[in-house]
Amino acid sequence: MIFRLSHSSGIPVYLQLMQQIRHGVETGALRAGEKLPTIRKLAEELVVNPNTVVRAYRELQHEGVVDLRQGSGAYVGQSVSERTRVMAKAARLVGPVIQRLRELGLTEEEIRRLIENELAAAQRDQQTEPA
Amino acid sequence: MIFRLSHSSGIPVYLQLMQQIRHGVETGALRAGEKLPTIRKLAEELVVNPNTVVRAYRELQHEGVVDLRQGSGAYVGQSVSERTRVMAKAARLVGPVIQRLRELGLTEEEIRRLIENELAAAQRDQQTEPA
DNA sequence: TATATTGTGCTAGAAGAGTAGCACAATTAA
DNA sequence: TTAATTGTGCTACTCTTCTAGCACAATATA
Numbered sequence: 001m002i003f004r005l006s007h008s009s010g011i012p013v014y015l016q017l018m019q020q021i022r023h024g025v026e027t028g029a030l031r032a033g034e035k036l037p038t039i040r041k042l043a044e045e046l047v048v049n050p051n052t053v054v055r056a057y058r059e060l061q062h063e064g065v066v067d068l069r070q071g072s073g074a075y076v077g078q079s080v081s082e083r084t085r086v087m088a089k090a091a092r093l094v095g096p097v098i099q100r101l102r103e104l105g106l107t108e109e110e111i112r113r114l115i116e117n118e119l120a121a122a123q124r125d126q127q128t129e130p131a
Numbered sequence: 132m133i134f135r136l137s138h139s140s141g142i143p144v145y146l147q148l149m150q151q152i153r154h155g156v157e158t159g160a161l162r163a164g165e166k167l168p169t170i171r172k173l174a175e176e177l178v179v180n181p182n183t184v185v186r187a188y189r190e191l192q193h194e195g196v197v198d199l200r201q202g203s204g205a206y207v208g209q210s211v212s213e214r215t216r217v218m219a220k221a222a223r224l225v226g227p228v229i230q231r232l233r234e235l236g237l238t239e240e241e242i243r244r245l246i247e248n249e250l251a252a253a254q255r256d257q258q259t260e261p262a
Numbered sequence: 263t264a265t266a267t268t269g270t271g272c273t274a275g276a277a278g279a280g281t282a283g284c285a286c287a288a289t290t291a292a
Numbered sequence: 293t294t295a296a297t298t299g300t301g302c303t304a305c306t307c308t309t310c311t312a313g314c315a316c317a318a319t320a321t322a
Binding site: 012051052071 | 280283
């Protein structure tokens with residue numbers, strides 16, 4: 001897997017790393033148990049401080065996406081394989097809707113807001129109308 | 132319109148204000164031309180610095196959602212009425228999908244990432260395969 | 263016109279996020 | 293066992309973001 005950092009986007013490096021690894025996992029490009037680059041190796045390759053890579057790996061570890069083994073290295077978590085299938089299904093569900101929203105003239109920001117509103121609304125429904 | 136601030140959410144006050152005003156506009160609760168609270172009035176009501184309200188109003192002005200008139204006050208922009216209809220339609224489109232995603236077991240964060248991935252993918256398609 | 267009310271603009275301080283630096287501990291492999 | 297490699301943990305610096313403070317300019321209204 002190849003990592004590409006945008007230094008001008010303003011998005012923190014550790015977040016960019018997390019996104020790319022998660023995306024790799026959710027598309028199947030990274031498979032469960034597969035070895036990830038060493039913290040120092042990746043830091044050297046991307047010309048950032050090892051701690052920046054650590055932060056990305058660590059947070060992904062908390063999500064169960066990455067498995068860190070001291071003295072050994074970083075690996076893709078075992079629990080991701082079924083998640084990959086679910087996410088692929090979800091992507092097929094969402095893709096056309098996004099395209100339709102674009103056709104309606106919504107900008108990316110408007111789409112994001114719309115999602116946030118719907119997420120909040122759904123949560124309200126869950127709280128006020130428990131099945 | 133009533134504004135509610137969460138001081139513990141960590142979300143900046145000016146962003147919370149922007150979200151609520153936009154949401155009001157997109158749901159039709161705030162109509163084009165309607166007068167919004169004065170900067171100082173709203174600041175006093177929410178117990179924040181007027182500049183915090185200014186920031187929210189100003190950014191919304193740049194988006195065309197708010198119309199600021201010196202010496203007069205703040206008003207809902209004229210361009211929002213047609214937007215409201217489009218957004219309502221979009222919401223009807225998105226709502227069921229969000230619910231389906233939740234049924235699939237996706238968390239809010241996973242849904243947000245999925246959207247981001249699809250937005251990025253759609254953008255790539257637009258660039259590489261222009262109609 | 264006069265006065266109050268409104269938005270405008272600039273400066274600064276406080277807090278938080280992000281990254282870097284460096285030493286330590288566990289594992290691996292020879 | 294020993295040396296190299298790996299993740300771990302702590303501290304500190306820097307930069308950005310967010311909010312506050314205060315004076316100014318334009319408008320409304322009597």
